[in-house]
Amino acid sequence: MSQLRRDPITGRWIIVNxxxxxxPGEFDLRPQVRKxxxxxxxxxxxxxxxxxxxxxxxxxxxxxxxGWSVRVVPNKxxxxxxxxxxxxxxIGVYDMSNGVGAHEVIIETPDHEKDMADLxxxxxxxxxxxxxxxxxxxxxxxxxxxxLIFKNHGESAGASLEHAHSQIVALPIVPKRVTEELKGxxxxxxxxxxxxxxxxxxxxxxxxxxxxxxxxxxxxxxxxVPRFAFETWIVPKTHNQDFKSIDDKRAGAxxxxxxxxxxxxxxxxxxxxxxxxxxxxPVRDGLNEEYHWHLEIMPKLTNVxxxxxxxxxxxxxTSPELAAKYLRAx
Amino acid sequence: MSQLRRDPITGRWIIVNxxxxxxPGEFDLRPQVRKxxxxxxxxxxxxxxxxxxxxxxxxxxxxxxxGWSVRVVPNKxxxxxxxxxxxxxxIGVYDMSNGVGAHEVIIETPDHEKDMADLxxxxxxxxxxxxxxxxxxxxxxxxxxxxLIFKNHGESAGASLEHAHSQIVALPIVPKRVTEELKGxxxxxxxxxxxxxxxxxxxxxxxxxxxxxxxxxxxxxxxxVPRFAFETWIVPKTHNQDFKSIDDKRAGAxxxxxxxxxxxxxxxxxxxxxxxxxxxxPVRDGLNEEYHWHLEIMPKLTNVxxxxxxxxxxxxxTSPELAAKYLRAx
Numbered sequence: 019m020s021q022l023r024r025d026p027i028t029g030r031w032i033i034v035n036x037x038x039x040x041x042p043g044e045f046d047l048r049p050q051v052r053k054x055x056x057x058x059x060x061x062x063x064x065x066x067x068x069x070x071x072x073x074x075x076x077x078x079x080x081x082x083x084x085g086w087s088v089r090v091v092p093n094k095x096x097x098x099x100x101x102x103x104x105x106x107x108x109i110g111v112y113d114m115s116n117g118v119g120a121h122e123v124i125i126e127t128p129d130h131e132k133d134m135a136d137l138x139x140x141x142x143x144x145x146x147x148x149x150x151x152x153x154x155x156x157x158x159x160x161x162x163x164x165x166l167i168f169k170n171h172g173e174s175a176g177a178s179l180e181h182a183h184s185q186i187v188a189l190p191i192v193p194k195r196v197t198e199e200l201k202g203x204x205x206x207x208x209x210x211x212x213x214x215x216x217x218x219x220x221x222x223x224x225x226x227x228x229x230x231x232x233x234x235x236x237x238x239x240x241x242x243v244p245r246f247a248f249e250t251w252i253v254p255k256t257h258n259q260d261f262k263s264i265d266d267k268r269a270g271a272x273x274x275x276x277x278x279x280x281x282x283x284x285x286x287x288x289x290x291x292x293x294x295x296x297x298x299x300p301v302r303d304g305l306n307e308e309y310h311w312h313l314e315i316m317p318k319l320t321n322v323x324x325x326x327x328x329x330x331x332x333x334x335x336t337s338p339e340l341a342a343k344y345l346r347a348x
Numbered sequence: 349m350s351q352l353r354r355d356p357i358t359g360r361w362i363i364v365n366x367x368x369x370x371x372p373g374e375f376d377l378r379p380q381v382r383k384x385x386x387x388x389x390x391x392x393x394x395x396x397x398x399x400x401x402x403x404x405x406x407x408x409x410x411x412x413x414x415g416w417s418v419r420v421v422p423n424k425x426x427x428x429x430x431x432x433x434x435x436x437x438x439i440g441v442y443d444m445s446n447g448v449g450a451h452e453v454i455i456e457t458p459d460h461e462k463d464m465a466d467l468x469x470x471x472x473x474x475x476x477x478x479x480x481x482x483x484x485x486x487x488x489x490x491x492x493x494x495x496l497i498f499k500n501h502g503e504s505a506g507a508s509l510e511h512a513h514s515q516i517v518a519l520p521i522v523p524k525r526v527t528e529e530l531k532g533x534x535x536x537x538x539x540x541x542x543x544x545x546x547x548x549x550x551x552x553x554x555x556x557x558x559x560x561x562x563x564x565x566x567x568x569x570x571x572x573v574p575r576f577a578f579e580t581w582i583v584p585k586t587h588n589q590d591f592k593s594i595d596d597k598r599a600g601a602x603x604x605x606x607x608x609x610x611x612x613x614x615x616x617x618x619x620x621x622x623x624x625x626x627x628x629x630p631v632r633d634g635l636n637e638e639y640h641w642h643l644e645i646m647p648k649l650t651n652v653x654x655x656x657x658x659x660x661x662x663x664x665x666t667s668p669e670l671a672a673k674y675l676r677a678x
Contacts, residue, residue, distance in 0.1 A: 021667075025573040026544050027532040032573050032662045040577060040665035042616045042674055045649040097655070097663050110551040111544065112572045168654030176653025185655070193659035202357040214356055214441065221440040242442045243355040243362050247370060286372045295658035316657060319375040323506025324498030325427070325515070327646060328625035329523035332362045333427050335370035337351075344372055 020098060020117030022191070030194055033097050033117055058094075059181035061128035067091040071122060072151060074144045088144045089125040090152060090186075096121035097187065104161060104190045120156055120188040124148050130181050133171065133289070135280035137182075142273035145184065149296065150269070152186050153262040157301035162188040164196060164300045167261070172291025175318045192300045199297065200306050207308035213257050215310030218242075228342045231278055235271040238279045240338035240345070247320065247336035248287060250279055250345070252313040259309040261298035276313070282348040283317060290317040350428060350447030352521070360524055363427050363447055388424075389511035391458035397421040401452060402481060404474045418474045419455040420482060420516075426451035427517065434491060434520045450486055450518040454478050460511050463501065463619070465610035467512075472603035475514065479626065480599070482516050483592035487631035492518040494526060494630045497591070502621025505648045522630045529627065530636050537638035543587050545640030548572075558672045561608055565601040568609045570668030570675070577650065577666035578617060580609055580675070582643040589639040591628035606643070612678040613647060620647040 019037045024030070058066035064082040072090040079085025098119025106115040126134055126145050134142065153165045169184040170177040206214040222229050222239045230238040230250065238252045252275055254268065264272065283290060298311040326332055349367045354360070388396035394412040402420040409415025428449025436445040456464055456475050464472065483495045499514040500507040536544040552559050552569045560568040560580065568582045582605055584598065594602065613620060628641040656662055 023573045025532075025571075026536065026548070028528050029532065030573065030575070030660060030662075032575060032664050034574075034664045034667050036667055039667055039670050040649075041670075042578075043618070045577070045617075045620075109572075110555075111547045112551075164659075166655065166658050168658050170653045174651060176651035187655060187659075189659070189661070193661050195658065195660035198358050198660075202355075202359065206356065217441045218356070221442075225440075241355075242439075243353045243360065244364075245360070245362060247375070287375075288373070290375075293654035293657055295654050297658070319370075321504060321506035322652065323500045324623035324625050325496065325517060327623055328496050328498050328525065328627070329494075329517075329519070330360060330525035330528075331519070331523050332360075334362050334364045337364050337366055337369055340369050340371075 022104075022115045022117050024113040026111050026113070028194075031191060057130055057179065057181050059123075059125045059179060059183060060130050061086070064089075067123075067125075068094060072148060074148070084128070086128060087141060088127075088148050090148055091123050091125065093121040093123050093185065098189070115190070118161055118190050120159075120162070120186075122152060122186045124152070124184045124186065126182040126184060132182060133280070133284070134169070134182055135277065135284045137277070139270065139273045139277050142277050143270050146264070146269045146273055146276075147266075149184070149186065150262050150264060153301075156186070156188040157262070159188065161190055162301060164189045164192045165262075165298070166193070167296040167298075169292075169294045171293070172289075172318070175291035175293050177291075196297070196300065200299070200309055203308045203310065204306070213308055213310050215253060215312065216257055219253060219255060227339045230282065230342055230345045231275060233271050233275055235268045236275045238275050240342040242338060244334055244338050244341070245332035246316045246318065247334055248283065248290070248317045248341045248345070249334075249338070250283065250315045250341075252276060252279060252315070254311065257310055259299040259306050259311060261296050261311040272313075279315065279345075282345045283315070285348045286344045287317060287319065290319060292317045352434075352445045352447050354443040356441050356443070358524075361521060387460055387509065387511050389453075389455045389509060389513060390460050391416070394419075397453075397455075398424060402478060404478070414458070416458060417471060418457075418478050420478055421453050421455065423451040423453050423515065428519070445520070448491055448520050450489075450492070450516075452482060452516045454482070454514040454516065456512040456514060462512060463610070463614070464499070464512055465607065465614045467607070469600065469603045469607050472607050473600050476594070476599045476603055476606075477596075479514070479516065480592050480594060483631075486516070486518040487592070489518065491520055492631060494519045494522045495592075495628070496523070497626040497628075499624045501623070502619075502648070505621035505623050507621075526627070526630065530629070530639055533638045533640065534636070543638055543640050545583060545642065546587055549583060549585060557669045560612065560672055560675045561605060563601050563605055565598045566605045568605050570672040572668060574664055574668050574671070575662040576646045576648065577664055578613065578620070578647045578671045578675070579664075579668070580613065580645045580671075582606060582609060582645070584641065587640055589629040589636050589641060591626050591641040602643075609645065609675075612675045613645070615678045616674045617647060617649065620649060622647045 061084045073086040074088040076085040098117045104115045166187045228240045294315040299306040299309045391414045403416040404418040406415040428447045434445045496517045558570045624645040629636040
C-alpha cells in the first residue's frame with residue numbers, strides 16, 4: 019500500500035511506500051534481471067506475471083499462455099493500487115491521501131532480445147493500439163484524472179527489467195508537470211490565439227535546422243529548448259489535445275516515425291538509455307483545447323546533478339541543431 | 349560560450365553549449381578522474397586550476413601554492429561565463445540570451461581521501477564562510493539575479509571529479525524552482541499569516557517522527573514529502589530568507605549539524621551518492637520576507653525514470669518516518 023503526499027510549499031506530490039519499504043542495504047542501481055536470468059516477460063513465463071488484462075494473440079490461444087505478440091498485465095509491484103478511495107486528509111500543515119490508481123505494464127514483444135527499435139512498424143502499431151485501448155478503459159473509472167504512458171529503456175533510464183516494455187499509470191490527481199504545460203499552452207493561446215505547438219511545427223518546418231524526419235501525419239524534431247542531449251519530440255501535425263483519439267491510420271504513421279527515430283538514436287548513440295513519455299490532456303476534460311498531444315524522447319547520456327535539482331535549469335552539452343544533424347544523417 | 353534558451357510552453361530555461369559541444373561517442377557517465385589519477389584539486393597541483401579567487405591559507409603562503417585548507421577557483425569548464433551582456437532576444441516563437449553568469453568551485457580540503465563528512469566542524473565552518481563571502485561578492489554584479497550553491501558527491505549524483513568540492517553559480521535569471529518555492533511560501537503566508545517553514549519546524553518538533561537532530565540554531569529532519577529516499581533538510585530555527593546573512597555563531601552551528609547529518613547518511617547508507625543545495629532568496633530582493641532559507645540533502649539511491657519525468661510525481665520507496673528512525677539510531 020502506498021500513500022500520496024503533497025508538499026505544502028510547492029504543491030509537488032510524491033508516492034511513498036508504507037507497507038513494504040526499502041531499507042538501507044536494499045538499494046541497488048543495477049537491473050534486477052540480468053542476461054540469462056529467468057525473465058517474467060518472456061513467452062512461456064506468462065504465469066510469472068499477474069493475469070493478463072489484454073493481449074494481441076494468435077487465434078485460438080488462451081490468456082496467460084504463449085501465442086501473444088503484445089501483452090498487457092498489472093504491474094506486480096504497483097506504485098499505486100486499484101482498491102479503495104482517495105480519502106484526502108490533512109495532518110497538521112501536511113496533506114495526504116491513499117495511493118489509489120492503476121499501474122499496468124505493456125510487454126512489447128515476446129522476444130527478450132528485441133528493443134522497440136527492432137520491431138516492425140506493424141508491431142509498434144499494435145503497441146500504440148494497446149496504449150489507446152488501455153487509456154479508453156482506464157478513463158472510465160471516475161477516480162482517475164490522468165493517464166500517463168511512458169517507457170524506460172536501459173538501466174540508467176530506470177528500467178528495472180531489460181525485456182522491452184512500457185508502462186501506463188492512472189493517477190487520481192493531474193500531475194504538476196502536466197498542469198504547467200496546459201497552463202503554458204493556454205497562456206500562449208490567450209496571447210496569440212494560436213497553438214504554441216502548431217507554431218513550433220511551422221517554425222521548425224521553415225528553419226529546417228532541427229527537423230529529423232516527417233511523414234504525412236507526424237514530424238520528428240529536436241526541440242529548441244531540450245533538457246537533454248539528443249532529446250527528440252514526435253508531434254502530430256494536426257492539432258489535437260488527446261492522444262487516445264488517434265485513429266488507425268495515424269497510429270500507423272506514428273509507429274513508422276517512432277521506429278525510424280528510435281533506430282536513428284540507437285545507431286548514432288550506440289543504443290542509449292532513454293525515457294519516452296506521451297504528453298496528453300487529462301481525462302474527461304473538454305477545457306484544454308489549446309493543448310496539443312505529443313511524445314517526448316529523452317536519452318539519458320549525462321547525470322542530473324545538484325545544479326539541475328536546485329534550479330530547474332538544465333545544462334545541455336549538445337545543441338539540438340547539432341543533434342538533429344547527426345540524427346538526420348544516420 | 350553557452351546560450352540560454354527559454355521553453356515557450358513551460359518557461360523552463362536551459363543552458364546549451366554552442367562552441368564546444370559534446371558529440372556522439374563522447375558521453376561517459378563514469379567520473380573523469382579515477383583513483384590514482386592526477387587530480388587538479390589536490391595540494392601541489394594548484395597550477396592545474398584557473399588562478400584562485402579566495403582561499404583559507406596558512407600565514408605567509410602565496411596564492412596558487414600549497415598551504416591552503418579551502419580554496420575557491422573559477423570552474424575550468426563553466427556552464428556560464430562572466431563576460432558580456434545578457435542580450436535577450438527572440439527567434440520566432442523562441443527566446444534566448446547569452447550564457448552570462450559565474451561558475452566557481454569551492455575545493456573543500458587539500459586531502460583527496462577526505463569527504464565533507466570526514467572534515468572537522470571547524471573546517472566545514474570555513475567552507476560555509478566561503479559560501480557566504482562568494483555570495484556577498486557575486487551579488488555586487490548587477491547582472492546576477494540568483495546565487496546557487498550546491499554539492500555533488502559520488503558519480504551517480506553527477507560529480508565529475510571525486511575530490512571533495514562544492515559549486516557556486518551566479519545566474520542572470522531567477523530559476524523556476526526557486527520562483528515556485530517563493531510563490532508557495534508567499535501563498536501560504538497570505539492564507540495563514542505564518543511562514544510555512546516555521547510551521548513545519550513546529551510540527552516536526554511536536555510529532556518527533558521525522559526529526560534526526562537539533563542544536564541551538566538548526567534542526568535536521570526528513571521532510572514529510574521527500575522526493576528521494578533518506579532526503580534530509582537542515583533548517584535554521586530563526587526565520588530568515590537569506591543564507592548569506594548567516595553570522596559566525598550560526599555558521600558554526602550549521603557546520604556541526606551538517607557534519608553530523610552527513611556522517612549519519614554515510615554510516616547508514618554506506619557512503620551514498622548525494623546532492624545538497626542551499627535554498628535561499630534571490631539577490632537584492634526585499635520582497636521575499638515570507639521565505640525561509642535552508643539546505644536540502646538528496647541521496648541518489650534510485651534512478652529517476654519516465655514516471656517522474658512525465659509527471660513531476662516522485663516515487664519514494666522509503667517513508668521519511670522510517671528513514672529518520674535509521675538516521676537517529678546511527
